[in-house]
Amino acid sequence: MNIIKDIEYLINKPVDPTLFPVKKGNKIFVGNFVVKQNPYSYTVYNEKNQLQGDTESKLAAIALAKTLNKNRRVSQEIRRLDRMISKNLQDSVFYDNVYRKTQDTQRKLDADMKLCNARSKIKDAEEKLCSFIFPKKVNNYYNRKLT
Numbered sequence: 001m002n003i004i005k006d007i008e009y010l011i012n013k014p015v016d017p018t019l020f021p022v023k024k025g026n027k028i029f030v031g032n033f034v035v036k037q038n039p040y041s042y043t044v045y046n047e048k049n050q051l052q053g054d055t056e057s058k059l060a061a062i063a064l065a066k067t068l069n070k071n072r073r074v075s076q077e078i079r080r081l082d083r084m085i086s087k088n089l090q091d092s093v094f095y096d097n098v099y100r101k102t103q104d105t106q107r108k109l110d111a112d113m114k115l116c117n118a119r120s121k122i123k124d125a126e127e128k129l130c131s132f133i134f135p136k137k138v139n140n141y142y143n144r145k146l147t
Contacts, residue, residue, distance in 0.1 A: 028061075030062060031065070031066070032046060033065035034046075035058070042056070042061035044064050052065075055082045056085070057086065057129075059133075064078050067132055081128055089118075092115055096115055098111040099112055
């Protein structure tokens, strides 16, 4: 067991303060950016309180703030993934309702298949957004530990 070496690695590794989002009240701080929750969306502001973007999911807002903090411009991809999550979330609610309410076996099977498809698309988009938030080195380290 190399647990001692792993702990030493985690302790001695320099930590980037923008690596992890910090929640204070109803705001999430990611480096020089702030994510605020609105009734139907999340907005990202810079340190001068200028609007940098808005998203429908918290995960996309944190990913946007993280990439803006690192001066990477991938906001179009983050917004695309955010829209994909939103659309497939609505689809999954619809297909779940159809599945529960219908008596027709074929329609039930179709709704179940489409529900599984929508859920898998949501999961894929969320994993891609997580890759924007956590660097590959951190992901690889934790994936190596879990397997």
